[in-house]
Amino acid sequence: MSYPEVRFGILGCAQIARKVSRAITLAPNASLYALGSRSLEKAQQYAKENNFPSSTILYGSYEEVLDDPNVDAVYVPLPTSLHIKWAVLAANKKKHLLLEKPVAINVEEFDVILKAVEANGVQFMDSTMMMHHPRTAKMEEFLRSSKLFGDLKSVSLFYASSVKCII
Template sequence: MAETLIQFGILGCAEVARKVSRAITLAPNATLYAVGSRSLEKATRFATANGFPPSAKIYGSYEAVLDDPNVDAVYMPLPTSLHLKWAVLAAEKEKHVLLEKPAALNVAELDQILEACESNGVQFMDGSMWLHHPRTAKMKEFLSDPQRFGQLKSVQSCFTFLADSDFLENDIRVKPDLDALGVLGDVGWYCIGAILFAADYELPKSVIALPGTVFNKAGVLTSCGASLIWEDGKVATFNCSFEANLTMNVTVIGTKGTLQVHDFVIPFKEDSVSFSAGIESWFNELVTGWRTMPSEHVVTTNLPQDALMVREFSGLVADIKRNGSKPEQKWPTISRKTQLVLDAVKAALERGL
């Protein structure tokens, strides 16, 4: 049976929407159907620059996209402060919601979004692309193997990049009225998500802010970190920053094994990636070398991870449309747990001021 083609509308013309527009084009079960911006001219320029088909609908408002009966799902790369309004409205108009991260300013807002999606029977997913790469599933296999990895003891996660002066002054991610979570919401979301992934989404019992928190002139976070602690004693630490060289590392340490990946958010290559796994590593005599060197595990894919995300989302939407299935709860559950920890980190950072 032929795949159901899901028709996407895009709300907003942010830079990340260029990437997801391409992903929708590459996904075999999705198509670019409409784009809406606050001006028709901007939407037209975006559609022309990003390969929208000639038949695509171009709208000068977000409402027009949501009012189009042929739009099955919407991708929203809007500032976080606008997520509550537009995601709820999309759900009420029975459009499935692919929402850029961070999902909301806080878990109270996210709960309203998720309630609207659930009550209207639409699928929700946030835009954490790395979760959909086959490497992620392979890493989970290793972390779940008691013979190779053992029991989880600690996680370290880091996502930083060196923003230029224009970004630090003018980007929406440093504007308190648009993205008040700053670096914590933008790249910290990934760090927290990676830690929860490694911990099989068990929530920590406490959060401690690390020193060195940095705010810009408007009071928005540009660099921060925290430690998370669980009841059983395992710990995790993360750092995120707009003020340091590009780094996207995760290290997961168990009693028997160690996993390391250096490009977990955006792979160095789209078609071939790897992670390192060390099992019962130890030194040789006189500490002259390793008895067992960590091994590299290569994972290949025919589609980039953003297209894999769109394919996964569109498949869930198609199942709802075609078979009357219930929305998959895995993805909203992951988003909510990530948001809960993000809220706790933010509170810890504020207590430390």
Template sequence: MSDSDNNQIRIGLLSCINIVRKLSRAINLSPNATISAIATTSSIEEAKSFTASNNFPINTKIYGSYESLLQDPDVDAVYLPIPASLHVEWAVRAARQGKHILLDKPVALNVSEFDQIVEACEFYGVQFMDGTQWMHNPRTAKIIDFVKDFEIRTVNSCFSFAASESFLKNDIRVKPGLDGLGALGDAGWYTIQAVLVANNFKLPKTVTALPGSVLNDAGIVLSCGALFDWEEGITATIYCSFLANLTMEITAIGKKGTVNVRDFVIPYRETDAAFITSTRGCLSEHKVMTELPQETCMVIEFARLVGEIKNRGAKPDGFWLSFSRKVQLLVDAVKESIDNNLEPVLLSGR
């Protein structure tokens, strides 16, 4: 085994669901990470077939329970693509075992639940990262650089896709006992991240759901919009939906410039991503090149942070816990406003 192999962060995967295919490819492309183990609650034979068809390392351990994987000393970190209703239990268990955590969104069903994860991560000194990949695309860093100078006044972000009838009946995102936050916790997570990014990660003062929310018979949000207000007169709107045509846009308008991104969640191409700026009447397209897909960039950064802790005794980077908590807080506020006839929700002191 080479020194580079010894320095790779060993990641365990909790589940064989479809999204793990994408993440496993990202890990395989990452120079500082490797798949060490996978756990399944279904059959071991199914897991063996899954690992073979997705090019897992031949020495990948296969466990028949999540707990068995968490007890493996050869696993440094875990990826949890499990329903949000299970996040508190398994993220806390992972932290107790000293495993660093890459967690799918929504990170919890509400901020009170997420605070239990925060407490466990801080107490056991493990790195946490929310698994939304667009934040790690090199384009996003460029966009942040631009909006800092534009003195942003208003932001609009939209992520929608027209889900199939089967999705709307059967997906975990429309089931109250599983993910439970519907389009708001899924597509809405990205839009809320976007407005926070454009406003230097500062929380708004108030959140108000907009008219026109659509809920299914179980009370799960299928489509909604919201207005965010900051004290400085800055505003933002979001729209998220499982019922509208595919749209993944950010428009941030400032005193000194405008940024528009048309594919912010998943770039049209893996190797380059574009955005448009308008300054002093001049329209410019910016193309950011990358050798690796954004999900691989995420894994590389996660593994780097874990490696700093494991190999150099560094402290976990608290940005990701803080950022995810802010997003969860705003998800909760939108839902609260929907449930209370569009009454504004004041965020002061939360």
């Protein structure tokens, strides 16, 4: 099955965005369409240092990325305290959202983001790769096998929201 290309815009030049931008460029149905930073110079430097495609449009503000009608989705690697502002603005501009984790400071802010997403008919996903990594499914299979691992009584996780419940 063929899927239409998703044109991503990135808001900011955070370290974590290096990995996600590379994943976007490697995906067969996605493109790194735009990058916005607090200055055009910073966006240019970041794009160069990270080998962004020459077709990537560089902006000197986050707003310009959101105002670009060709951006389908935005990845927001900004500090968590800024997520509510930029996620709601993006949703109101009909941009699908990929938010870096944690997605909000508290449940109230998360509820505001979800309301904006639902009201505007856009998709939301958090950037928790472990949920979608084949290793997670293999680990669950291993832990569920009493022959391989024994009888599991409990699991303690450092960042519990990043993995699905396996018990």
